[in-house]
Amino acid sequence: MTSRPTSGVRSEPLPGGEEQAGSLIHARGLRKSYGDFEAVHGIDLDVQPGESFGFLGPNGAGKSSTMRMIAAVSPPSAGSLSILGLDPRTHGPQIRARLGVCPQEDTLDLELNIRDNLVVYASYFGIRKAEAGRRADELLDFVQLTDKAKAKVVDLSGGMKRRLTIARSLINDPDLLLLDEPTTGLDPQARHLLWDRLFRLKQQGKTLVVTTHYMDEAEQLCDRLVVMDGGDIVAQGSPLALIREHSTREVAELRFAVGEHAALAERVADLADRVEVLPDRLLLYTHDGEQTLARVHERGLQPVAVLVRRSTLEDVFLRLTGRTLVD
Amino acid sequence: MATSTTPVPVRQRLLPDWGMVARQRVYWTTVYQRTWKGSVITSFVVPLLYVVAMGVLLGGFVDRGGADLEGAPSYLAFVAPGLAAAHAMQIAAGETTWPVMGCLKWHRTYYAMVATPLAVPDVVTAHLAFAGCRIALTTGVFLLVMAPFGVFATVWGVLLAWPVLVLTGLAFCGLFFAYSATIRSESGFALIYRLLVIPLFLFSGAFFPISNLSPTLEAIARLTPLWHGVDLTRMLLLDTVRPGLALVHLTYLVVLAVGGWVLAVWRLDKRLEV
Numbered sequence: 346m347t348s349r350p351t352s353g354v355r356s357e358p359l360p361g362g363e364e365q366a367g368s369l370i371h372a373r374g375l376r377k378s379y380g381d382f383e384a385v386h387g388i389d390l391d392v393q394p395g396e397s398f399g400f401l402g403p404n405g406a407g408k409s410s411t412m413r414m415i416a417a418v419s420p421p422s423a424g425s426l427s428i429l430g431l432d433p434r435t436h437g438p439q440i441r442a443r444l445g446v447c448p449q450e451d452t453l454d455l456e457l458n459i460r461d462n463l464v465v466y467a468s469y470f471g472i473r474k475a476e477a478g479r480r481a482d483e484l485l486d487f488v489q490l491t492d493k494a495k496a497k498v499v500d501l502s503g504g505m506k507r508r509l510t511i512a513r514s515l516i517n518d519p520d521l522l523l524l525d526e527p528t529t530g531l532d533p534q535a536r537h538l539l540w541d542r543l544f545r546l547k548q549q550g551k552t553l554v555v556t557t558h559y560m561d562e563a564e565q566l567c568d569r570l571v572v573m574d575g576g577d578i579v580a581q582g583s584p585l586a587l588i589r590e591h592s593t594r595e596v597a598e599l600r601f602a603v604g605e606h607a608a609l610a611e612r613v614a615d616l617a618d619r620v621e622v623l624p625d626r627l628l629l630y631t632h633d634g635e636q637t638l639a640r641v642h643e644r645g646l647q648p649v650a651v652l653v654r655r656s657t658l659e660d661v662f663l664r665l666t667g668r669t670l671v672d
Numbered sequence: 673m674a675t676s677t678t679p680v681p682v683r684q685r686l687l688p689d690w691g692m693v694a695r696q697r698v699y700w701t702t703v704y705q706r707t708w709k710g711s712v713i714t715s716f717v718v719p720l721l722y723v724v725a726m727g728v729l730l731g732g733f734v735d736r737g738g739a740d741l742e743g744a745p746s747y748l749a750f751v752a753p754g755l756a757a758a759h760a761m762q763i764a765a766g767e768t769t770w771p772v773m774g775c776l777k778w779h780r781t782y783y784a785m786v787a788t789p790l791a792v793p794d795v796v797t798a799h800l801a802f803a804g805c806r807i808a809l810t811t812g813v814f815l816l817v818m819a820p821f822g823v824f825a826t827v828w829g830v831l832l833a834w835p836v837l838v839l840t841g842l843a844f845c846g847l848f849f850a851y852s853a854t855i856r857s858e859s860g861f862a863l864i865y866r867l868l869v870i871p872l873f874l875f876s877g878a879f880f881p882i883s884n885l886s887p888t889l890e891a892i893a894r895l896t897p898l899w900h901g902v903d904l905t906r907m908l909l910l911d912t913v914r915p916g917l918a919l920v921h922l923t924y925l926v927v928l929a930v931g932g933w934v935l936a937v938w939r940l941d942k943r944l945e946v
């Protein structure tokens with residue numbers, strides 16, 4: 346399995362190879378170790394301007410470790426990395442001046458009100474007070490928090506805090522936006538609101554880098570993504586291409602009584618391209634789900650419940666790692 | 673080429689970028705605006721309570737006993753400079769223990785800051801500068817409150833003692849900051865308050881001449897930063913300056929302040945480097 350980009354004609358095979366013209370993020374053999382433990386095992390990345398790029402992976406995949414290196418706050422342990430054409434180890438402040446960062450854990454100042462959180466943050470970028478106030482109001486409007494401007498951060502819901510963090514990350518009109526799990530822990534409504542805002546940013550031509558362990562989020566937001574697992578990139582491409590490459594068009598899900606799945610898998614193995622056994626169901630990967638289902642019934646098998654659906658990135662992940670994304 | 677390739681260890685810069693330090697003005701003014709009301713009353717009342725209780729009332733007893741006070745005309749005159757210096761240390765501790773942990777654990781302010789063009793040395797320097805301002809304000813008020821008691825020998829002595837008090841506080845700030853950036857739990861503060869701040873406060877010559885201690889303890893007291901601050905402040909306020917010793921005090925405090933600053937940058941860098 347290669348961790349080299351499959352899209353783009355200019356990918357360089359050698360670690361430390363020439364930077365691709367115009368890449369906002371360029372990494373070769375990028376590694377991160379914490380003491381003896383290596384969290385990122387030498388990955389290659391290229392993100393082009395205007396792209397929406399995603400890291401999809403389960404807990405501990407190394408997504409945040411990679412994001413912190415890209416954000417020029419965590420020094421790479423090995424390999425080469427350039428962000429906006431600059432080396433994070435020597436030009437950290439210059440890089441960070443042009444990034445918008447939404448970290449996985451909120452770093453909002455709980456003792457300041459909503460608007461002051463933005464104004465104070467703006468000052469770190471050398472933005473003058475009047476301009477900072479103007480941008481703060483504009484961004485509060487963008488994330489629909491205008492009526493909360495004077496509220497304290499502690500009084501905000503999780504989704505509002507996330508929106509505020511995103512507003513804050515936009516205060517310096519960044520060239521590159523890094524969003525580490527922007528919607529984890531939010532209810533569906535809050536997530537959809539956030540996706541809508543991120544989608545608008547994408548439409549405005551902002552380059553987004555998003556990590557997530559939600560396949561629907563990755564499918565919604567990302568033009569191109571890498572699937573990470575255990576510190577490695579196990580696949581990459583557009584969501585559609587990944588599904589086409591690593592899964593079938595449809596999936597028939599069969600639920601039998603608990604404990605029967607492993608045994609029954611053998612009896613349906615020839616009906617699908619591939620069968621996955623999960624603790625609570627069988628997944629039959631096939632071109633035509635309904636037809637496969639009909640043949641299952643022909644064999645006299647009576648699943649408790651059935652479902653035919655399109656393949657998703659979840660299936661790609663299962664295929665590549667043998668594990669589900671969210672467990 | 674604009675890429676980083678190991679093994680090329682690139683050290684983060686140690687010195688602050690003063691422009692970046694200045695950018696944190698807005699943050700620290702906001703912090704000050706939020707907290708000044710609580711501190712302004714205490715900064716007037718605390719010195720008054722100390723001076724009346726220790727200087728005037730306790731001093732009455734001490735002076736009747738005819739104690740040797742290193743040449744000070746009265747116990748009030750002896751204890752007032754000591755109190756001011758000890759107070760500088762306490763303010764230093766207050767500004768660089770809990771607030772540092774707050775910025776790391778509760779508000780994660782430092783994490784937010786270093787995601788911007790600010791770097792660790794800028795963040796540490798601005799925090800220490802703020803602590804320095806607080807010490808300057810509080811000790812300034814302390815000197816003002818004590819002035820009517822008529823113990824200060826000369827005006828220039830007071831004007832020189834003020835920066836010395838700030839320096840005394842700063843000598844502790846970096847060390848406390850470094851410690852606070854290292855420990856993971858607030859229980860570590862009980863330790864330094866009990867084992868460091870309170871013993872120093874009591875035994876560094878603020879309340880009695882350290883010659884009253886046993887020879888070993890006296891030698892230890894002479895090594896503590898607070899004693900150097902207390903003695904230098906006292907020399908200036910009572911006009912009993914011994915130039916050689918004063919220079920030793922000054923050097924000691926400056927070295928500690930700068931050393932503490934470097935240590936604080938190093939510890940915070942380690943803490944935030946993930």
Ligand SMILES: Nc1ncnc2c1ncn2[C@@H]1O[C@H](COP(=O)(O)OP(=O)(O)OP(=O)(O)O)[C@@H](O)[C@H]1O
Nearest residue numbers: 379384402403404405406407408409410411558946
């Ligand atoms: N500061 C650190 N010190 C030691 N180990 C760390 C540190 N940060 C992360 N790790 C370890 O590195 C691995 C990757 O962590 P990372 O946070 O990058 O994963 P992730 O993909 O972001 O996971 P999640 O979805 O849970 O956020 C994990 O095993 C984690 O325990």
Ligand SMILES: [Mg+2]
Nearest residue numbers: 408409410449
């Ligand atoms: Mg993470």
